[in-house]
Amino acid sequence: MLVYAFVSNGSQEALTALCRQRLPKRIGWRERDNRDSHMKKQLVIAVLMVTATISHPALASHEDAVRKIVSDPAGMAAPGCAVGVFRAGKPVLITAGGAADIAGKQALDADTLFYAASVSKQFTALAAAQLVEAGKIGLDDDIRKYFPEMLTSDVPITVAMLMHHSAGIRDSLELLRIAGFPRASATDKETALQLLLRQQDTNFTPGTEYSYSNGGYLMLAEIVERVSGMPFAEYAQRHILKPLGMKRSFFMNDAAPTAANVAHGYVSGNDGFAVRDTYPLFSGSGGLMVSINDLARYDRDIEIGHTVWTPAIAKILLTPGSFANGDPVVDRRSGMAYAGGLHVGNRKGQYFVQHGGSAEAFKSMYARLPERRLGVAMLCNRSDWNAGDKADAVFEAIEGPGLLKLTELGDTLAGRFYSGDLDTYYDFAMQEGKLIAEVSSTFAGPEAATVTFEEQSDGSYNAKGTRLLFDGDSNGFTLSTGRITAIRFVRIQ
Numbered sequence: 183m184l185v186y187a188f189v190s191n192g193s194q195e196a197l198t199a200l201c202r203q204r205l206p207k208r209i210g211w212r213e214r215d216n217r218d219s220h221m222k223k224q225l226v227i228a229v230l231m232v233t234a235t236i237s238h239p240a241l242a243s244h245e246d247a248v249r250k251i252v253s254d255p256a257g258m259a260a261p262g263c264a265v266g267v268f269r270a271g272k273p274v275l276i277t278a279g280g281a282a283d284i285a286g287k288q289a290l291d292a293d294t295l296f297y298a299a300s301v302s303k304q305f306t307a308l309a310a311a312q313l314v315e316a317g318k319i320g321l322d323d324d325i326r327k328y329f330p331e332m333l334t335s336d337v338p339i340t341v342a343m344l345m346h347h348s349a350g351i352r353d354s355l356e357l358l359r360i361a362g363f364p365r366a367s368a369t370d371k372e373t374a375l376q377l378l379l380r381q382q383d384t385n386f387t388p389g390t391e392y393s394y395s396n397g398g399y400l401m402l403a404e405i406v407e408r409v410s411g412m413p414f415a416e417y418a419q420r421h422i423l424k425p426l427g428m429k430r431s432f433f434m435n436d437a438a439p440t441a442a443n444v445a446h447g448y449v450s451g452n453d454g455f456a457v458r459d460t461y462p463l464f465s466g467s468g469g470l471m472v473s474i475n476d477l478a479r480y481d482r483d484i485e486i487g488h489t490v491w492t493p494a495i496a497k498i499l500l501t502p503g504s505f506a507n508g509d510p511v512v513d514r515r516s517g518m519a520y521a522g523g524l525h526v527g528n529r530k531g532q533y534f535v536q537h538g539g540s541a542e543a544f545k546s547m548y549a550r551l552p553e554r555r556l557g558v559a560m561l562c563n564r565s566d567w568n569a570g571d572k573a574d575a576v577f578e579a580i581e582g583p584g585l586l587k588l589t590e591l592g593d594t595l596a597g598r599f600y601s602g603d604l605d606t607y608y609d610f611a612m613q614e615g616k617l618i619a620e621v622s623s624t625f626a627g628p629e630a631a632t633v634t635f636e637e638q639s640d641g642s643y644n645a646k647g648t649r650l651l652f653d654g655d656s657n658g659f660t661l662s663t664g665r666i667t668a669i670r671f672v673r674i675q
Contacts, residue, residue, distance in 0.1 A: 244275055247579040251572050252562075253279030261448040261455060263562035263572060264290050266474040267580055270555045271485030273478045275580070282445040282563065284455060295430060295444045295471045296561040297461045299539025301546045302433070302470035303399050304499065307345055307523030308490070309406045309418055311498040314341075318409050321345070321498075328405045332379050339388045341405065344398040346503025346511045346520050350384030354397035354467065357381075366541075370436045371464030375404060389506035392513055392520065396467035399523075403466030414465050425490050426483050428476035433465040444471070445563040447543025455564070458543035468539070477548060477559040485555060498522050500535065514660050514668055517641060517652050528656065529641055530574075530586040531594075538570050545569035549577075556580070594656045599671040601661075608671060617643050617650075 248267070254260035262280020266273055278290040313319040324338040343349035354374050355366055361377060363369050378397045385393055403414040410417045415433035423431050430441065438459070448455040462468055484491045502519035503511035511520045518527040518534070526535050536549035547569040550557040558580075560573040578585045595617060599608045606623035609630075617635040635643035635650055643650040652659040660668040 244580055245277065248275060248576055249277055249279055251575045251579065252277065252560075258287055258289060259284060259454070261445070261562070261564040262290055263560055263564075263567065263569070264292060264294055264296070264474045265561075265572075265576060266292070266478050266481075266557075266559040267576060268478060268481040268485075268557040268559075271482040271487070276474055276478070278474070280563070282443065284446075284448070288443070290445060290563070291443070292475045293430060293443055293473050294561075295439065295441060295473050296546065296563060297445075297447065297459075297468070297541055297544045298470040298472045298546050298561070299461070299468050299541045299544055300396075301472070301537055301539040301548050302465065302468045304523035304537055304548075305418060305422060305433075305470055306399050306403050306406070306414075306466055307499055308422060308495060309414070310341065310345065310402050311495045311522060312421060312490075313406060313409055314498060315492075315494050319405065325349075325401065325405070328408055329379060329401070335384070335388065337388045339384070341402070342503060343388055344402045344405075345522050347392055347394050347398060347513075348389055348503055348505060348511050349395065349398050350386045350388050350391065350393065351395045351398040351401065352378065352381050352385060353395050354378050354400045355462070357397065365460040366462040367438075367460050369462075371400075371466075374400060374462075374464065391505075392511050394513070399467040400464075401466075415469070418465070422490055423476075426476075426487075427479045428472070431470065431472040431476040434463050434469045434471065436464050438463055439471050441471070445544075445561075447541065447563050447565070449543050449565040458565070461541040461544065468541070472561070474559055474561060477561075481550075481557045481559070484550070485557075499524060500526055502526060512653055514651060517659075527653075528594075532586060540569075547573040549573050551577070554581070595652065598674040599659065600674050601669055601671045603669055607674075619645075 248265060252263040252265050254262050258281045260280055261282075261284065262278065264278035265276070267275040276292045278292065278294070280290050282288045282290045282294050310319060314321055319341060321340065321342040323341050325341060325344065326332060326338070339349045339351070344351065354377070357377050358366060358369060358374055378400060385391075406417055407414045412420075413435050415435040418433045422428075432439075432441075446457045447459050447461070449458045483489050484496075499522035502521050505511060512518070513520050513525060516525055516529070518525040518529060520526075524535055524537050527533070532551055533553055534549055535552055536547065539546035543563065543565045545562040545564070545567055547560045548557070549570075556577070558573045558576050560569045560576070562569050562572070574586050596610050596612060599610070600606070604623060605625065606621065609620040609622075611618050615637070617637075619633045619635060620630040621633055622630040633645050633648075635645045638644050641651070647663055649662045650659055651662075657673045659671050661671065662668055
C-alpha cells in the first residue's frame with residue numbers, strides 16, 4: 183500500500199497494463215521468444231520508472247515524517263491512526279501505524295473502517311443539500327413542516343439553522359446521557375429522536391446564537407429520511423457513497439458493523455489499552471464507517487470529479503450560515519465560521535475547510551487547504567491522541583515547517599480592538615512570536631497595561647489564564663477567563 187501511494191500515475195498505469203498483457207494461444211517459438219524479450223525490456227523500464235519515483239528523497243522524507251506522527255513506539259501493542267494526503271484530488275501519501283485489533287494482531291491499513299464520528303456531518307449536510315437542489319427541501323423551511331409533532335415555537339426553526347448549529351436544539355447525545363443511558367451505543371435512533379422531540383424549549387432563541395448540536399444533525403438526517411422515503415443510511419449509500427465509489431464505507435442503521443477489517447476503539451489505562459466500541463449505532467450526527475482509501479475518493483470528487491460535489495452543492499456546503507441579524511455564524515471556540523457540516527475560514531494563517539470528529543475512543547479529522555489544493559484525512563482509534571493536532575503536523579511535514587505557525591499572522595492581527603462592555607482598547611503587535619497587547623480604558627486611566635499572550639495548540643492565545651480567540655477573519659476576538667465567558671472585541675479601522 184505504501185509503495186502504491188508513491189507511484190506516479192503514468193508509471194503505475196504502464197506497469198499495470200504491462201502486467202495484464204497475455205500472449206496469444208497460437209504463436210511460434212521464435213515469435214514467442216522475441217515477444218518475451220520485448221516484454222522483459224518494457225518491464226525493466228517500467229520498474230525503473232516506479233523505483234525512481236519511490237526512491238525520491240523528498241517523498242521518502244515525507245513518508246518517514248508522517249509515519250512518526252501516526253505510529254506508537256509500542257507498535258502492534260497499541261492502536262494508532264491511518265492518514266491520507268491528497269494533492270489536486272490525487273493521493274500522494276497513504277500510510278498507517280498501529281493495530282486495528284491488538285488482541286488479533288491486525289494492523290491498520292488504508293482499507294480499515296473507522297468510526298468517523300462528526301466527520302459524518304458533512305455527508306449528512308450533503309444529503310440535505312441534494313434534496314434542496316432537487317426542490318424537495320427548502321433551507322428556509324420551518325422544520326415543523328417535517329416534524330408536526332414537535333414543540334410550538336414563536337420563532338420558526340429552519341432547516342438552515344439545523345445545518346449551521348444556530349437552532350438552539352439540545353444535544354441528543356447529552357440528552358441520552360442525562361436520561362440514564364450508560365453509553366451512546368445502548369440505544370437506537372428512534373429513542374434518541376423521541377427524546378429530542380419531546381423537548382419543550384430550545385437552548386436559546388433560534389437564529390441568535392451558535393451552539394454545536396448533535397441533535398440538530400440527527401433531525402437533519404431524519405428530514406432526509408422522511409422526504410426521500412428511505413432510511414438515511416440507504417439514501418446516503420445510493421446517492422453519495424456508491425456514486426463516489428466509496429465501496430467499503432457505509433452509514434449505520436441501528437446495528438453494529440459486521441464488515442471485515444473494522445478498527446476497534448481503545449482507551450488507555452495503567453494496564454495498557456482497553457476496547458471501547460461505544461459509539462452510537464445510528465446516523466446523522468455521526469454514524470459513518472469510513473476508510474482512508476474511500477476518503478481519497480471523496481477528496482477527488484471535491485477537487486476534480488464533481489459527480490456528487492457539484493458546484494451547486496459546494497455553494498450550500500461552503501457558505502457560512504447567518505444569524506437573524508445578518509452576522510455570520512461563528513464558532514467562537516475555533517474562530518471559524520460554520521457552513522454545511524464544515525468549519526470554514528482562516529486558521530493559523532491559512533484558509534481551511536475542515537471538520538473533526540470525536541467519540542470516546544475514535545478521533546478523526548478531514549481538512550483541506552483549498553488554495554493549495556491540499557487535503558489531509560486522519561482516522562485514529564485511540565482516545566489519547568488529538569486527530570486535529572496530528573493532521574496539522576502532517577500539513578507541516580508535507581509543506582514545510584512554519585506553514586501553520588500563528589506568528590505568520592502578525593500583520594493580520596496587529597491593530598486596535600475595542601470592547602463596549604469594558605470600554606477598553608487592546609492595541610496588538612507581534613514580537614518574537616508572541617502577541618503583545620497594550621491595554622487602555624476609561625476605567626483604568628491613561629496608562630496602558632502591557633499583556634503578553636502566547637500561542638496555544640488549539641489556535642488561541644493565553645496570558646495567565648486569560649484566553650483570547652480571534653474570529654476567522656481576524657476582525658474580532660473574544661476574551662474568556664475562568665469565571666468570565668466571551669467578552670467581545672471588534673477591530674477599529
